[in-house]
Amino acid sequence: MEITDAPENTAKPLQTIELFAGAGGLALGIEQAGFDTIGLIEFDKNAVDTLRCNRPQWRVIHSDIADISCLDLEEYFGVKKGELDLLSGGAPCQAFSYAGKRLGLEDARGTLFYHYALFLQKLQPKMFLFENVRGLLTHDKGRTYKTILNIFEQAGYTIGDGQRKVLNAWDYGVAQKRERLITVGIRNDLVGKIHFEFPAPHKYKPVLRDILLDCPASAGTEYSEHKRKIFAMVPPGGYWRDIPEDVAKAYMKSCWYMGGGRTGILRRLSLDEPSLAVLTSPSQKQTDRCHPLEPRPFTVRENARCQGFPDDWAFCGSVGQQYKQVGNAVPVNLAYEIGKCIKKGLECLGCNNGD
Numbered sequence: 001m002e003i004t005d006a007p008e009n010t011a012k013p014l015q016t017i018e019l020f021a022g023a024g025g026l027a028l029g030i031e032q033a034g035f036d037t038i039g040l041i042e043f044d045k046n047a048v049d050t051l052r053c054n055r056p057q058w059r060v061i062h063s064d065i066a067d068i069s070c071l072d073l074e075e076y077f078g079v080k081k082g083e084l085d086l087l088s089g090g091a092p093c094q095a096f097s098y099a100g101k102r103l104g105l106e107d108a109r110g111t112l113f114y115h116y117a118l119f120l121q122k123l124q125p126k127m128f129l130f131e132n133v134r135g136l137l138t139h140d141k142g143r144t145y146k147t148i149l150n151i152f153e154q155a156g157y158t159i160g161d162g163q164r165k166v167l168n169a170w171d172y173g174v175a176q177k178r179e180r181l182i183t184v185g186i187r188n189d190l191v192g193k194i195h196f197e198f199p200a201p202h203k204y205k206p207v208l209r210d211i212l213l214d215c216p217a218s219a220g221t222e223y224s225e226h227k228r229k230i231f232a233m234v235p236p237g238g239y240w241r242d243i244p245e246d247v248a249k250a251y252m253k254s255c256w257y258m259g260g261g262r263t264g265i266l267r268r269l270s271l272d273e274p275s276l277a278v279l280t281s282p283s284q285k286q287t288d289r290c291h292p293l294e295p296r297p298f299t300v301r302e303n304a305r306c307q308g309f310p311d312d313w314a315f316c317g318s319v320g321q322q323y324k325q326v327g328n329a330v331p332v333n334l335a336y337e338i339g340k341c342i343k344k345g346l347e348c349l350g351c352n353n354g355d
Contacts, residue, residue, distance in 0.1 A: 013034070015038050017123070024055070033342070054312075070118075073119065086126070087129070105151050127342055158187075166182070175274045231266065240265045307326055
């Protein structure tokens with residue numbers, strides 16, 4: 001597979017395997033950073049179709065990860081233990097068991113993260129990239145993330161303070177406020193040989209005006225006629241407080257009497273702000289994101305632009321499935337910026353080894 005961004009003096013492209021690949025936002029960004037993707041595992045058929053449609057040269061494995069993690073992974077992927085450069089992915093982290101407070105791999109058994117950890121143990125890649133929601137930091141009073149870090153360490157990896165951080169995609173060329181917890185591990189025997197730093201924020205932070213005005217037409221859903229008429233009253237950048245009280249009260253029903261600002265209700269975005277976090281459904285009462293110029297939800301392609309996908313990246317499945325794939329993705333440019341920093345660290349390893 002040709003990697004156009006790889007430097008001329010690189011004899012062998014850096015190789016990566018991705019777990020829980022989804023529609024490919026993380027994998028695409030890492031590819032753009034210069035990695036050769038030798039395998040991706042995804043369970044959802046529509047997301048698998050999306051990956052295969054856009055990258056027929058990728059080895060996309062449509063399977064339950066539990067059916068793969070139990071195999072001889074060196075033979076299955078054709079890579080010897082310790083040779084893989086990067087393992088990436090973001091396993092959903094359900095609550096772990098704390099019986100006995102072992103804080104080890106057994107605490108994660110029965111969760112999808114358990115299989116991510118098995119891949120680490122069996123393949124021993126030089127580095128790993130684990131991404132997840134910011135809320136993982138505080139889930140179960142921080143114990144879930146503590147267990148994850150313990151399992152990483154027991155697998156033979158160092159995760160220093162400078163290797164875990166919440167990054168906002170808006171700081172990295174993405175017209176969207178979307179925070180992700182990024183954890184980067186370095187195999188213990190390579191600590192001191194690989195230097196990793198998170199990317200510096202960009203000076204310019206894009207807004208919707210930068211990506212929406214020339215967006216190609218695509219599939220999308222519409223509001224009901226009733227909801228469309230109400231949204232037509234909301235000014236760009238406004239929400240339910242910006243329309244007549246009787247109209248807002250009738251629309252919100254019981255939500256009217258709830259506490260808090262409820263700023264997600266009847267929320268219409270402005271061209272001069274970034275998108276709020278793209279969701280898996282285009283129209284939910286508590287978390288509306290109305291288009292700045294028209295009383296409608298964003299189309300699939302508009303959401304994809306907010307996530308940094310190129311316009312030629314096609315999404316497969318029903319319209320609802322396409323929205324879901326886009327909403328679950330990692331912003332492409334965020335992945336690209338992190339991937340560049342990981343690649344830089346791995347290239348320094350080559351220099352240290354005299355390669």
